[in-house]
Amino acid sequence: MSERLVTALGRPPSEGSGSIPEETGAPADAPLFDEDLQLSLFTCYQLHYSGFEGVDEDWEWNPRLLRLRALLETRLEWALREETSGLGRYVERSGTATETAARLGEMVREAEGPSVSAFLRKHATFGQFREFVQHRSLYHLREADPHTWAIPRVTGRTKAALVEIQADEYGQGDHRRMHSELFRTVMRGLGLDVRYGAYLSVVPAVTLALNNTMSFFGLHRRLRGAALGHLAAFEMTSTGPNRELSLGLRRLGVAAQVRHYFDEHVEADAAHEQIAARDMCGVFVMENPELERDVLFGAAASLLLDRLWAEHVLRHWREGASSLVDRPWTEAVP
Structure with missing residues (x-):
């Protein structure tokens, strides 16, 4: 096909x-x-x-x-x-923005799965770190774009909170500070190709599914709540892993300017976490209580795919194998 x-x-x-x-x-x-x-x-x-x-x-x-x-x-x-069907225990159809944020926090805390960032901090080889960045390049070289589709689909305080997060992702008007550009610095420092899609031929289906889900939520107005919930879970699970990723690169002797992307996210995402959970998702659910389940669905989908992706990567690395795949025909992608 x-x-x-x-x-x-x-x-x-x-x-x-x-x-x-x-x-x-x-x-x-x-x-x-x-x-x-x-x-x-x-x-x-x-x-x-x-x-x-x-x-x-x-x-x-x-x-x-x-x-x-x-x-x-x-x-x-x-x-x-199907994979996130157990959301019922989190749904409460009423409550304040703070209570919605608390339910999202509960979901994040209860999420199970192995930690790729912990492995990269303690054990990864330089080659495994390069693989990690190849996987992530499909999102981070256009970082924030999938969730930005939701901006015209929400209003008021929800829109303002979403724009505040996205403006940081886009460097507050300075293209040199855009997170996608900072990620290019990481890739250059690791000797990788910075063209978008350069590694499409080697990432597995679960990496593609992770990216496709963001696009799916962002491009459908009926799923605007899921797009917000996905972004919230994304931000709420970012600070600790980015700190570990920076420490892992430091262990491998990688220069500070290459690590800057991850250090930047430790600070930025700590603030984004609160904005996304309370001011964006919390307010959205207060104003659209019938879409609460959609917000939680988006968060659950983000956590699910992170777990599936981590299981794939770490299973291969622990077996001494590459987490990438050989899909040579995609070299013909125009």
């Missing part, structure tokens, strides 16, 4: 539309680990960001391509809701 999709995108929509698959052909039992499904969905979403070199921009809203994307999204959403 993904090969057919890439081949079609290499042609003008008037010629390639007939080659777009009309069904996913994907198994229904494990969409989060389905290489073909996740790569196809990532390809569809990329047209809404910076696109692909040589691909006609009219593909972005091509009806046949959108139908395929909708089928893929149905599989993704089914898997996410």
Whole structure:
């Protein structure tokens, strides 16, 4: 399916539309680990960001391509809701912004799973750190963009809180301080390719699923609550891991200017955590109590995918293997 999709995108929509698959052909039992499904969905979403070199921009809203994307999204959403079905114990349909923030905090504290950042701080080789950055490059080289789709879909105090967080992510107007640019410094310091998507051919399905979920929430107005909840969980689980990542690079002798990205997030995300949980999600739930479950769903999806991704990476590293995959045909992605 993904090969057919890439081949079609290499042609003008008037010629390639007939080659777009009309069904996913994907198994229904494990969409989060389905290489073909996740790569196809990532390809569809990329047209809404910076696109692909040589691909006609009219593909972005091509009806046949959108139908395929909708089928893929149905599989993704089914898997996410199935895996986060135990949300009932957190839902309370009423309460203050502080109480909503407390429930999000409870979810984060109760989340189980191995810690990649702890491994990187104590045990990782330079090569394993490079792998970690390759995985993360699909998000961090366009950091904040998926959640920014939610800004025009919320109002008032919720919008103001979201904009406050995103403005920091974009460097408060200074492109040199944009977090995506700071991450490029990390990649250069580790001798990696800083072009967006350079490592698309080697990241596994679960890494793609992690990124696709952010795009899915951000691009659908009906899931605006999930987008906010996802961002809140993202910020609430950032400070400690970024401190460990900086210490891990220091252990490996990496220069301070390369570590700056992680040090910056230790300070910034400590503030963002409170803004996201209380001022953004808390106020949003107070004003839209019927969307409380969506906010918690977004947070749970973020925590779920972080756990699945960490399990994949650490399982391979502890076996002495690479956490990356060999997907050579994606070199042909236009």
